[in-house]
Amino acid sequence: MPDADPQLLPLAGKEVMWLQSFDDVYSDEKPGGTPLHEYIVLLGKLARILEEPRANLLPDNPWASALRDLRLDVEAHSSSAQLDRWVRAHIDYFDGLLWEAVNRAEGRSPSIDDYVTMWLKQSGVYPCIAFTDLACGYEVPANGWHDPRVRMLREMTAAIIGWDNDLTSYNKEAMRAEQYGFPTIQNLIAVIAEERGCPATEAATLVSAMRNHAMARFIAMRERVVADSDPATSRYVHGLAQWIRGYLDYSALSPRYLQPSDAFEHVLAHGWPISDIRPTGSHGCLPAPASLAGWW
Known part of the structure; x- marks a missing residue:
């Protein structure tokens, strides 16, 4: 985003850092990761924090705290439509993470069609590109x-x-x-x-x-x-x-x-x-x- 507002560009940077660190800790391919039943609950609570950042959920989880802070920052610098698009992008991302987590838990390689469908969301691109207009000062x-x-x-x-x-x-x-x-x-x-x-x-x-x-x-x-x-x-x-x-x-x-x-x-x-x-x-x-x- 070479023409981004210097005051808003850090929001996109924080987004990328949150996504990559969350991926490394919770959704990477390493064995012994978060059990599937715990992961479902975690993503559900993170989605609720995005919808309502005042919800006192996961108070001791640093990724939940960071996501809450980012949610409040985005709200302070975006229109209601941009905020809604950003929140929706994360919920789509969480849907993709769950799909991938099921594949990993079952040790299953998906079909090409299923993988392409899953990866549209799981790749984490949608939350990032939500800043395309938001961080550049237009809507x-x-x-x-x-x-x-x-x-x-x-x-x-x-x-x-x-x-x-x-x-x-x-x-x-x-x-x-x-x-x-x-x-x-x-x-x-x-x-x-x-x-x-x-x-x-x-x-x-x-x-x-x-x-x-x-x-x-x-x-x-x-x-x-x-x-x-x-x-x-x-x-x-x-x-x-x-x-x-x-x-x-x-x-x-x-x-x-x-x-x-x-x-x-x-x-x-x-x-x-x-x-x-x-x-x-x-x-x-x-x-x-x-x-x-x-x-x-």
Whole structure:
């Protein structure tokens, strides 16, 4: 968000830090994590704190306290519509976390369709992109926010960043699964390799093609929206593109993803082509996720 208000940008930074630290402690793939029955209660109480921050729930939990503080900060700097969108984004995120937690508890690799549907929410992209207008001092009007094309652009943003994250983090996840006995990998590369019975390198090539296909769809849809939308909505869809680019810049250098793994035989080459967003080859072999039928 290069044009964010310097006074509001820290809100988005706090959001990212909360999501990543919560993920590491409560929803990462390590064994011995929060039992499923406790996790359901925890997420339900966090959702209620978002709805009503004065609710005296989880008083000794630092993530609950931090989320409550962030909720109050967002409320102080946003419109009622922006606050509602932000709260809803977190509840969607919690839904995705529960789905993933069930998969992990059962040691199950989901189908490609189920994983794509789950990852739209579980990736945590929606709470972050809620700051696209909020932190930049403007508001997407209701007719722009609810435009089906704008909704699809949000979905594309979540899909692209989520799949970029899978490409970036697969090495770390695969190494930890093999060396430390972590549960079944919840990653699109692993899901495709399992469902299609192919090597991880082949699955990664397919995921790269999927993200490039989605990127081409995003650019085409963005141009149509900009051509006939109000200035705030046009600015918003350009802001979504900045999140996509920003994630690439961040993840390429972050120690969070650059796990040392020279001796790991299944490691993938770090990085993938991002400069050429044109669909490559025939897309007849690409998965056609049912939940993305509106724009895929």
